[in-house]
Amino acid sequence: MNAQANAAEEGIGARLYWAAADCWTIVLRGLTHYVRQPSNIAWQLGFPIVSVLLFGYVFGSAMSVPGGGDYREFLMPGMFGMTMAMGFMNTAYAVAHDSTRGVTDRFLSMPMAPSAVVTGRGVGDLVGASLDLVVLGLTALAVGWRSSGGPFDTLAAFALLLLLRFALIWVGVLFGLLVPNEEAAGNLFAVAFPFAMISSAFVAPSLMPDWLGAIARWNPVSSTVTACRQLFGNPAAVGDTWIERHATLMAVVWPIVMTAVFLPLAVRRFQRLSR
Known part of the structure; x- marks a missing residue:
């Protein structure tokens, strides 16, 4: 019995090791793409940076913050959140791209952990999201935004932003596996845009119509x-x-719920592709 138990433990340990190793291989693949195609990062950050300049300087003088305060200070956390929220569209597009080009089929034919492609995509996109936040944070500092909270509170805020992005990664992976091609994945902008905009990112919900404010x-x-x-x-x-x-x-509960729902669905969808 002891020999069987030891063998079972070794088998579980081996599976966990290879799952982690295969996941890291997929992460390195994604990071290599970032290095070789830095224009992708610039493209992803182009919209939020332009939005900062547009809302902060063009429309900022016409915006009001209930209770008072500088609108640009109100705006920047909203821009951070919007960037993290809309990132799932980039994830979906990348997954659909791999599926359309046959990369996913090659992964399915390899002796690798079935969860590695999904989890590797998740970890890799989280690293990319961290880089996005660094660049956007530097942009915010350049336009005069500052954090008045202490170092711990500031790091906690950025951690909450990455937690939201982490949860939405699995939404993007699932959608990327469900859509038939890259063009359909690009159409997810119609979902990502209202999801990010109908929120408190730009305007306080109290200033919206009652029904829209409730949604926000x-x-x-x-x-x-x-x-x-x-x-x-x-x-x-x-x-x-x-x-x-x-x-x-x-801000903690929502991402946990979304991860619990969409991560298993994404892994299950990927596993079904091999059947």
């Missing part, structure tokens, strides 16, 4: 953005609803 308050992006504003010490314009008063809690 319960948007996971709003919880993360509001929590980040509070941690950064920026104007937050927090309302009196439960979801707004518990923004930090929900």
Whole structure:
């Protein structure tokens, strides 16, 4: 019995080792693409940087923050959140690209852990999202944004942003495996844009029509953005609803729920491709 138990433990340990090793191989593949095609990063960051300049300088003088405060300080955490939220579209496009070009089929034919392609994509995209936040943060500092929170609170805010991105990665992987081609993946912009915009990223929900404000308050992006504003010490314009008063809690709960739902679905969808 002991010999069988030891063999079983060794078998589990070996599977975990190769799952981690195969995952890291996929991560390195994705990072190599970033190095060889840096224009991809510039393209991904182009829209949020232009949005910062547009809303911060062109429309900023016409914007108001309930309770007072500088609009640009209110805006920047929203831009961080919007960038993380819309990132799942890039994930979906990359997954659809690999599927269309036959890369996914080659992975399926290799002796590798079935979860490695999905988890490797997730870890690699999280590294890319971290680089996006660094560049966007430097842009924010250049336009005068500052965090009034302490070092711990500031790091916690960026951690919440990456947690949201981590959860949405699995949404992107699942959609990328479901769509038939790259063109269809590009059409996911029609989903990503309202998901990011109908939130508290640019305007406080209290300034929206009641029905739209209710949607914005319960948007996971709003919880993360509001929590980040509070941690950064920026104007937050927090309302009196439960979801707004518990923004930090929900900024953790929403990503956990989304990961618990979409990660198993993404892995299962990938495994079905080999049948």
